[in-house]
Amino acid sequence: MGIIIRQSIKSTLVNYAGTFIGFLTTMVIATRWLTGEEIGLTRILFEAATLVACLAQLGITTSAVRFFPRFKHGEPRHGGFFTYLLLIPAAGALVVVPLFLLFEGEIAGYFRARSSLFVDYIDWVIPLALFLVYTGVFEIYANLLMRIVIPRFIREVVTRVLIVAVYLLYGTGVLDLTGFVAGYVLVYGVTLALHYWYVTCISPPATRRERPRAPAATRAEFTRYTLVLVLGVTGNAVAARLDLFMVSGMIGLASGGVYTIAFFMAAIIELPSRSITAISTPVVADTLQAGDFTRANLLYKKVALHQLVAGGFIFLLLWANIDNVYDVIPNGDDFRAGKWVVFYIGLSRLVVLFLGFGYPLLSFSRYYHWTLYLTPFVSAVTLGANYLLIPRLGITGSAIATLLAVAITYAVQQWLVFTKLKGNPYSLAIVKALALFAALFALDALLPAVANPWADAAYRTAILCVAGGVALYLLHLSDELDALAKRLYTFFTGKQNA
DSSP: HOOOOOOHHHHHHHHHHHHHHHHHHIIIIHHHSOHHHHHHHHHHHHHHHHHHHHHHTTTHHHHHHHGGGOOOOOOTTGGGHHHHHHHHHHHHHHHHHHHHHHHHHHHHHHTTTTOOOHTGGGGHHHHHHHHHHHHHHHHHHHHHTTHHHHHHHHIIIIHHHHHHHHHHHTTTSSSSHHHHHHHHHHHHHHHHHHHHHHHHOOOTTTTTTOOOOOOOOHHHHHHHHHHHHHHHHHHHHHHHHHHHHHHHHHTHHHHHHHHHHHHHHHGGGGHHHHHHHHHHHHHHHHHHHTTOOOHHHHHHHHHHHHHHHHHHHHHHHHHHHHHHHHHHHHTHHGGGGGHHHHHHOOOOOOOHHHHHHHHHHHHHHHTTTTTHHHHHHHHHHHHHHHHHHHHHOOOOOHHHHHHHHHHHHHHHHHHHHHHOOOOOOOHHHHHHHHHHHHHHHHHHHHHOOSSSSSHHOOOOOOOOHHHHHHHHHHHHHHHHHHHHHHHHHHHHHOOSSS
């Protein structure tokens, strides 16, 4: 776990730098220069392209993690494994892209009434999707080599800086709307090139294309696993984006823009988990490959605890300052309807942080086929809940539907992890952490409001951080958190013992 903590801290710092830029991009620049409809357009283009990219990848970003341990035997080219990573998504794209073009008319028909702007620019989905396909492939390859910081920097910082430039060019009139969309898509082409450059730097021999070398049994298992996995990935990819698609299709792109701003705020909760999961997933793949279920379960408990603690603190500070955020962002009143979207999506992210690591445990075990059975269940719950709640509660209904779908889905997944692998994330430390957060939310409710939003945010955040930090250390939730607290204490005070 030590290497996971070290790599995660470095990557989390990059993530937070990117988040700061992303905050400026989404909460300041986008709300200042773009209408809600234009914000909705950029988001639905990205999500539609991401969905197409997920389908084209044929689950390679997951199967690569599972099978890479069988290829890395000390030789620099890893048995031509990189060639697998190039060929499989190419084959997927040759199937998925024609299918998208075949059904493009039906897709456009669903959005035409309330989101006609998306229909006008739907042809940009495929170029963006192709950029995203191999960006994901190159990033997962870097993760397999335990190099996560630079890929995170490219994705979280470089991409967002370039998007800021495009927003400013559009906002100042240099670009028209078509040029804005083209520039937005081109940003991801640039980041794809940077990812490829990086993987050629960290492993030059492995990226020289050659015929893959693997035993016939491994190739057969790889094929079976990929065929099963692609169905699961398809369902999960659709379910993860149904809320935005249905909000935009049933209400309109402007509401999709409001939902996007709120979703962005809630998504900040997941930042620490991106680093922890990225570095933990290859470790659990190796562990399950060796049949060490005890160590895998211990890793599950630690990942769940650390993700819950980190995400819980972010959710606490976000919700404590939610009105302040809407008060200070440009045109905040136009987006304030998304306040309760932040709350319900935030709760759903906490569920994912706590139970989400059960998915790689299932995927990398011999019970991976069970993930396939979850797919229609997830899609049906998400579709049904959104269909029932959006007409009644609007975008808040979609957020509640997402929370319900996530809670039910991850409860079923955890039941499978427990019954098949005897894995569970529960511990006394989890109970302590939940009690701590309940107390901190109660403390926030008792704090008086200050008229100036900046002053209110500053004093409220300071009190919650000090109270939470002290309580966290006194509770001794884990050795890793204690060690981190001691390092921070030494850094700020110059003393060796906390």
